Amino acid sequence: MRAIIGYGNELRGEDAFGLDVIKELQKLSLKDTKLISAHQLTPEMVLELQEADEIIFIDTCLDEKNPYALACSLSRHSGLNLSHHISPKTIIYMLKSLYARLPDFYIYSMMSNSFERITDNRRYKERVSMTAEHIISVDRQ
Amino acid sequence: MKKIIIDPVTRIEGHAKITIDLDKSGKVEDAKIHVTQYRGFEKFCEGRLYTEMPALTARTCGICPVSHVVASTKAIDEILGITPPQAGVNIRKIVNLAQLLQSHTLNFFHLSSPDFVYGFDAPKEDRNIFKMMQTHPQMAKDGINLRAFGQKIIQDLAGKRIHPTGIIPGGVEHKIEAPQKEAILEQIPEMLKIAQSALEFFRANMHKFQEEIDSFAAFPSLFMSLTNEEGTLEHYDGKLCFMDSEGKILQDNIEPRDYKDFIGEAVEEDSYLKSPYYKPLGYPEGMYRVGALARLNIAKTCGTPLADEELKKFKALNDAKPVLNSFYYHYARLIEMIYSIEKIEELLKSDETMSDNVKTNSKITKTKGVGCSEAPRGTLFHEYHVTKDGVITAVNLIIATGNNNLAMNAGVKQVAQKFIDAKNITDGALNRVEAVIRCFDPCLSCSTHALGIVSSKIEVRDHNKKVIQVIDRN
Numbered sequence: 001m002r003a004i005i006g007y008g009n010e011l012r013g014e015d016a017f018g019l020d021v022i023k024e025l026q027k028l029s030l031k032d033t034k035l036i037s038a039h040q041l042t043p044e045m046v047l048e049l050q051e052a053d054e055i056i057f058i059d060t061c062l063d064e065k066n067p068y069a070l071a072c073s074l075s076r077h078s079g080l081n082l083s084h085h086i087s088p089k090t091i092i093y094m095l096k097s098l099y100a101r102l103p104d105f106y107i108y109s110m111m112s113n114s115f116e117r118i119t120d121n122r123r124y125k126e127r128v129s130m131t132a133e134h135i136i137s138v139d140r141q
Numbered sequence: 142m143k144k145i146i147i148d149p150v151t152r153i154e155g156h157a158k159i160t161i162d163l164d165k166s167g168k169v170e171d172a173k174i175h176v177t178q179y180r181g182f183e184k185f186c187e188g189r190l191y192t193e194m195p196a197l198t199a200r201t202c203g204i205c206p207v208s209h210v211v212a213s214t215k216a217i218d219e220i221l222g223i224t225p226p227q228a229g230v231n232i233r234k235i236v237n238l239a240q241l242l243q244s245h246t247l248n249f250f251h252l253s254s255p256d257f258v259y260g261f262d263a264p265k266e267d268r269n270i271f272k273m274m275q276t277h278p279q280m281a282k283d284g285i286n287l288r289a290f291g292q293k294i295i296q297d298l299a300g301k302r303i304h305p306t307g308i309i310p311g312g313v314e315h316k317i318e319a320p321q322k323e324a325i326l327e328q329i330p331e332m333l334k335i336a337q338s339a340l341e342f343f344r345a346n347m348h349k350f351q352e353e354i355d356s357f358a359a360f361p362s363l364f365m366s367l368t369n370e371e372g373t374l375e376h377y378d379g380k381l382c383f384m385d386s387e388g389k390i391l392q393d394n395i396e397p398r399d400y401k402d403f404i405g406e407a408v409e410e411d412s413y414l415k416s417p418y419y420k421p422l423g424y425p426e427g428m429y430r431v432g433a434l435a436r437l438n439i440a441k442t443c444g445t446p447l448a449d450e451e452l453k454k455f456k457a458l459n460d461a462k463p464v465l466n467s468f469y470y471h472y473a474r475l476i477e478m479i480y481s482i483e484k485i486e487e488l489l490k491s492d493e494t495m496s497d498n499v500k501t502n503s504k505i506t507k508t509k510g511v512g513c514s515e516a517p518r519g520t521l522f523h524e525y526h527v528t529k530d531g532v533i534t535a536v537n538l539i540i541a542t543g544n545n546n547l548a549m550n551a552g553v554k555q556v557a558q559k560f561i562d563a564k565n566i567t568d569g570a571l572n573r574v575e576a577v578i579r580c581f582d583p584c585l586s587c588s589t590h591a592l593g594i595v596s597s598k599i600e601v602r603d604h605n606k607k608v609i610q611v612i613d614r615n
Contacts, residue, residue, distance in 0.1 A: 042288075098281055
């Protein structure tokens with residue numbers, strides 16, 4: 001099973017990127033895929049991910065220099081942390097150490113120079129579509 | 142005079158630093174916690190419509206948004222002059238208790254348990270939940286399961302796990318459906334077992350921490366919480382009560398809307414966190430504590446069987462007088478976890494809770510409303526003033542953590558004086574200074590409305606405020 005998690009704050013402009021990608025994907029019927037929308041990643045989320053062989057995290061990254069760039073920015077999320085919200089790496093660590101699961105995982109991020117609003121609606125929607133299409137194309141393969 | 146700065150404090154929710162001032166002989170002269178961020182909810186809510194307040198104020202916090210929604214909707218209930226139907230009230234209570242449970246679970250299993258398992262002097266790289274996952278995986282899993290249980294209840298009954306929208310002025314949006322009720326009830330035995338097991342673990346290990354029990358904010362103070370006519374543990378209804386350190390009731394039966402007659406708000410120039418105090422005793426003599434320790438000190442019983450058995454043992458810690466050691470906040474939270482699960486079961490099994498009638502409505506009848514509830518960290522106040530058209534003109538919030546500000550500061554000083562030796566500042570000593578704050582489980586993001594960012598750096602400064610040592614605590 002593949003899990004795709006889009007997370008962010010829908011009230012904070014481009015921070016909702018992950019959530020909007022999930023909305024796009026919900027219009028399709030992806031095989032053997034669980035779609036999850038979340039405000040933030042939380043420890044108990046691992047219970048929903050125990051059966052996943054592959055996990056895709058989709059979020060927004062603050063980057064003033066490269067707005068709307070799409071990237072797999074693992075290094076930005078590489079810290080282990082555990083509070084009321086956690087990082088993708090912490091989720092993977094928890095799955096491995098507590099449930100003996102080691103799924104493949106990817107982080108798709110859109111860079112944004114502001115979480116206050118969607119500064120360029122056309123480019124934002126384009127990036128949402130591109131990311132969804134990329135996931136679908138991988139699904140077809 | 143030397144100054145030691147712990148900045149930021151780790152394994153708490155939010156951002157703070159601690160300064161420890163040493164005298165010339167190297168002894169601790171003073172110590173303080175400084176909350177260093179500000180978001181200003183009280184000001185930017187002005188001019189908004191009162192209907193927006195539950196959603197706006199829920200954003201104060203990602204851990205206890207339910208508490209803010211409950212206090213906010215209660216304030217609006219008062220403005221509208223309405224009493225929600227009993228089913229609406231009961232569902233609010235269930236969601237509030239579910240949040241209490243998941244919040245206490247996070248503190249015990251994920252933030253504080255490494256200290257209890259490995260000790261305060263263990264290598265700092267071991268004192269974290271990730272080490273716990275390696276050496277005590279079942280305990281880590283228990284924490285995940287218990288938190289998931291609480292979060293699922295919030296999601297199912299109030300719409301969303303974080304910033305739920307189902308609690309509304311006049312009651313709640315939706316009734317409980319029978320399958321939802323059965324799904325929750327089915328998990329109760331397992332969740333009770335986990336909570337009881339955690340309490341057993343804590344009790345079995347308490348003897349290892351007598352030095353910390355005796356010095357972690359262990360002093361006389363007042364206590365405040367909501368209480369009801371029966372004197373049972375209360376998190377939603379009731380009136381305010383102040384008790385002194387001998388167990389004498391100083392003032393009770395205080396209507397929450399009259400809180401300002403009894404609570405003053407002082408401001409320290411070096412912190413954004415308010416310093417509330419009991420007005421009749423003045424500032425800072427009117428220091429009081431809130432939260433699980435205060436609630437259990439003031440409650441005569443919990444009102445549920447398993448929690449009541451535990452409360453008897455808790456009250457025996459100080460021969461039925463108030464328990465003054467803040468280390469026992471952990472103990473009190475564990476009892477409240479058991480209580481929450483039992484109470485959720487009791488409320489779910491009540492026919493009243495399952496009624497279709499969960500909300501009512503009205504128009505503005507008053508221009509002021511005060512909502513009060515017991516959040517995980519203590520008593521929470523929301524006060525709103527509105528025009529007759531419903532525009533917010535003034536807001537005052539006293540957040541649970543803020544009530545404990547004076548006590549947390551006194552606790553930091555007490556621990557620093559006990560454990561800090563300027564000639565040999567050990568990591569264990571610094572950890573204890575942070576750990577006394579964790580006893581209160583402060584939510585600093587919440588109480589100052591600040592966005593929490595935790596890195597880990599300690600600066601040691603001399604009497605000229607020159608940094609003479611930097612310690613990375615990450």
